[in-house]
Amino acid sequence: MRYLPLTPADRIEMLGVIGAASVDDLFSDVPEAARLSGPIAGLPAHASEMAVERHMSALAGKNLSSGAAPFFLGAGAYRHHIPASVDHLIQRGEFLTAYTPYQPEIAQGTLQVLFEFQTQVARLFGVDVANASMYDGSTACWEAIAMAARVTRRNKAVLSGGLHPHYVACVETMARFTGETIDARKPLLEAASDDAAVIAAIDGETACAVVQYPDILGRIPDLAAISAATQAAGALLVVVVTEPVALGLIEAPGHLGADIVVGEGQSLGVGLQFGGPYLGLFGCREKFVRQMPGRLCGQTVDADGRRGFVLTLSTREQHIRREKATSNICTNSGLCALAFSIHMSLLGGEGLAQLAAVNHGRAQTLAKRLAQVPGVSVLNDAYFNEFTVILPGDAREVVRSLADAGVLGGVSLGRLYPDAQDLHGGLLVTATETTTDEDIEALATALSDVLEGAAA
Structure with missing residues (x-):
């Protein structure tokens, strides 16, 4: 599709047809405080395509992706192997x-x-x-x-x-x-x-x-x-x-x-x-x-x-x-x-049941190992592949420390419920078929180190 920009005369004609004096009239329902009065501060006026690619790649490099570290996040979005x-x-x-x-x-x-x-x-x-x-x-x-x-x-x-x-x-x-x-x-x-x-x-x-x-x-x-x-x-x-x-x-x-x-x-x-x-x-x-x-x-x-x-x-x-x-x-x-x-279709009924059983088994192994970490208790009596552990302090700080150690250690309930102080010690952790024994041990070791450091 060709790009055919409007001329100033075209814009004036269109505004006249709809009864608007200027383009700004089209935004009259947006509060004045919510409108930009000029360019966004901090953004360059222009950059070359190569410079933008380089800059965006550098920003992307700051992410710690799910496949690059032990990963225990869930809370509604789950990492599974996709054929x-x-x-x-x-x-x-x-x-x-x-x-x-x-x-x-x-x-x-x-x-x-x-x-x-x-x-x-x-x-x-x-x-x-x-x-x-x-x-x-x-x-x-x-x-x-x-x-x-x-x-x-x-x-x-x-x-x-x-x-x-x-x-x-x-x-x-x-x-x-x-x-x-x-x-x-x-x-x-x-x-x-x-x-x-x-x-x-x-x-x-x-x-x-x-x-x-x-x-x-x-x-x-x-x-x-x-x-x-x-x-x-x-x-x-x-x-x-x-x-x-x-x-x-x-x-x-x-x-x-x-x-x-x-x-x-x-x-x-x-x-x-x-x-x-x-x-x-x-x-x-x-x-x-x-x-x-x-x-x-x-x-x-x-x-x-x-x-x-x-x-x-x-x-x-x-x-x-x-x-x-x-x-x-x-x-x-x-x-x-x-x-x-x-x-x-690739899984079929039996395959789905087998996949679910593997997920539950991985979660059981994770729960048993985390329960051995001093100061950590498992909340759930029953679960599938996701459960909550109770930590002695605010789980948000623990999650950040775990990330610094290269482990994506779960979702803190303080993040999900920032106004509910009684939930802030909760950490939601998930294990799927992608979770290895080495991942579980990495989380348990890092969590033990973080809690020991916080108590010192």
């Missing part, structure tokens, strides 16, 4: 698009991929139906709450303290504009999840209870008990899964009474990638399918009886239903969904 064939296949010309086509029946291959993806997600979550993906896990969580409000005609959502705080922040931001009441709580440094508190908060005004599984501290909530409470109150149970590999080992949420299951699909096929793009997963019971946001691909036969695929449901977007759309987040993560589906 080389995943990247090879998603870069094929017929696949390399991040979106569902607007004339979908022309692209039978894309629709078939999405149909298979939906099938995999539905089976993984233990639900009847899944859509063709959402933007990411946090926005899928919000969409589930909005959907529950439509289904139940209520506007209160009870959020477990075990729900990831970034998901809570996303939900609270959206609720400011839609009127839902968000009843959220903070986690407690206790071995058991807050199932009883969630159940106690469910009443006749509740549209849904939202529970993460496993939760932000790595604990496994009792979904069946919470489901019984939501059913008794005429509400729905929304389950959030940020680590889908866990479902190779623990029971699928849909089999335990979940009405809507959402999550983040990054663990399978999608790398950490500095935080994105990621992949929202969304599934539900069949009776709620008309209220489900997103697109739904279906299988059919053509006039000659041949197998074919169609875009069965597209109730979300302005171009389809405008103000009656179930959602106005007009992005599905098609390329990431393809990567997820390829990785799942």
